[in-house]
Amino acid sequence: MKIVNSIKELKSYLAEEKRNNKQIGFVPTMGALHNGHLSLVERCVKENDVCVVSVFVNPTQFNDKHDLETYPRTLDQDCALLEPAGCDYVFAPSAEEMYPEPDTRTFDFGTVSAVMEGARRPGHFNGVAQIVSKLFYVVEPDNAYFGEKDFQQIAVIRAMVKQLDIPVKINACPILREADGLALSSRNVRLTPEQRQKAPLIARTLKESTNFAPEKSVQEVIDYVIDTINADPVMRVEYYEIVDGYTMESIRNWSDTTYPVGCITVYCGEVRLIDNIKY
Template identity: 45%
Template sequence: MRIIAKATDAAVWSAAMRREGRSIGFVPTMGALHQGHLTLVARAKAECDAVCVSIFVNPLQFNNPDDLRHYPRQLEQDRGLLTGAGCDMLFVPEEASIFQEHSPRLFDLGGQDNILEGPSRPGHFQGVVNVVERLFHYIRPDAAFFGEKDRQQLAVIQHVAHTLHWPERIVPCPTERAPDGLALSSRNLRLSPQERAVAPVLYQCLQSVAGSAFREPVTSAKEHGLRLLRAAPSIRLEYLEISDPLSLEPLVDWGDRTEAVALVAAWLGPVRLIDNVTLHKR
């Protein structure tokens, strides 16, 4: 596996791959890798000839300085995992290398900054799209792979890619979970043993919503999940919503839909966790 720190060197690597006629699969990450990330790498390997993974803790997407400061960093361990996973190139740029002579711009986010994660994390999605655009500029992948755990982030990237006619194919990949249902996340490393024991209630809440979806009114379906969260120690709920699967706008009724998505965000101690599940009409 080749390791590259300079953005210009990453562009040279990308150009060499294209000259050889090799398609490039790209997995952008912030490091502290887990099985969910490795599943994205495996999907990229299955669909593309060469795989690049980036590790960049992007300061633009952190609206909380403490969150940025405490975000887990374990580059040597990540490096070993990616070598074992068959990654071809690891891109670990410095901030100056990514944004050299390039000021952050404002993107049309399709209103996503006004719902769900948007009001809680002002500027977050602008930061995400700015860094993804820069990474795409240097790597020029044929396909980029994103986990569905960050469902709204995925929707934002799909919207921007569509409206700006980005050539890259955006590939959604299912959420990977621990045996007890907790969605895998780098932030799970910051949970205390007691908090980790409570954390699966987020998935249990979503499963409870799914059990009554389309059979009861939206408010009743949500109430099933809220009851579980209220009974859980230490959980500080930020939101639980049932939303349209495309726009992610929260619903007041099911309408004629056959699919929706339930999304939750909550704090456990100093750690903010998110999760979601797709709801199907049966």
């Protein structure tokens, strides 16, 4: 496994791989890797000849400076996990390498990026589109792998790939969970022992809510999820919306879509956790 910090060096290695007709798979990450990331790497290794993983905490997708500063950075640990997983290249650039000058591009993906996370984290998805497009231009992968925990992000990336006409297949991979249901996340390490004990309430409530659909109305299911989680003093729901899984538009009736997905963001103490469930 090679650890590469420069765009020029990585492009040179991958050009050689392509000359040998190797298919390239890519897993973009912000590091602080866990088994959820490793499941993406595992699939990437299985389906491609070459596996590239980027480890880069992208400053342009954080609208909260504190969140950027406290985001865990564990490159040595990450590399120790990636090598036995079969990764061929770790791309770990500096911010200066990825942004030698400010990226002033602005994207418009319509509703897909305007609601939920887009509404509450202004500029977040624009930053995601900036960095993922940059990485795609560097790696030029045949396949890219993303976890479904960031459900809305996948929809945004699909819209971006279409808009920019980037020839890459976007592969969505199922959420990996702890034994108690909590979705794996790099942010989980910031939970106190008490918060970690409480956090599985999110997944448990989402799962329970599927028992009521579609007998109960969409609004009744939303109210049930919010009220159940907010009843715990450690938890605070920022939003829970049931949307069309393709357009991210909120639905009012179950008949509004063939692909209803519930998307939630909850503050557990100060730690912001996201999850989703298909109905």
